[in-house]
């Protein structure tokens with residue numbers, strides 16, 4: 547049985563308000579205790595409103611590093627770039643003072659890009675203070691896709707590089723993902739999902755054996771501190 551706590555909200559707006567307050571509090575506490583804070587966030591469509599809210603929170607952003615849970619192997623000006631989403635919605639307002647460390651690097655191959663990203667990520671102290679995950683309806687989280695050629699390895703909690711290359715037919719393009727170790731080791735791990743379809747997907751995944759067919763369950767089961775799930779119905783607009 548995976549140990550996690552559900553937080554349900556009446557709307558995406560109410561969820562964004564609460565999740566941004568919770569995350570801001572964790573980041574501010576980390577700065578107070580250790581002088582710096584680091585957060586890894588997800589891409590896709592879901593987090594934009596949460597990012598807008600978080601960007602307006604009054605915390606010492608100049609002491610915060612923002613990075614990504616995963617990235618598509620596309621440059622930052624691509625509409626598919628998770629870094630672009632973060633630049634447009636999170637690194638704005640008060641959060642414009644935060645440092646950003648992306649995962650995409652120009653390289654001949656995805657393996658070389660991952661190696662470059664891992665070198666930069668290694669400079670962010672472990673554990674990360676906050677990780678906010680998303681999830682797809684195929685039960686992937688970060689870029690741990692069930693059909694990734696290396697999914698068994700990706701889901702291992704073993705020591706290794708902080709960023710790994712991912713090849714998955716369903717993913718659309720090659721990917722870069724933070725390691726299981728970095729994600730599951732976070733001091734505060736949240737999963738942000740919206741809509742009845744994602745809720746059903748998650749409930750089904752949690753009833754499955756954590757592993758390649760249900761990467762989200764594997765991550766939640768491996769979490770050092772029980773993950774918190776933030777859910778709201780899908781937006782009406």
Ligand SMILES: O=C1O[C@H](COP(=O)(O)O)[C@@H](O)[C@H](O)[C@H]1O
Nearest residue numbers: 588589590591592616680681682
């Ligand atoms: O491909 C990705 O998808 C998931 C879920 O995205 P959403 O659009 O359904 O919210 C996301 O968590 C991940 O970071 C992203 O790269």
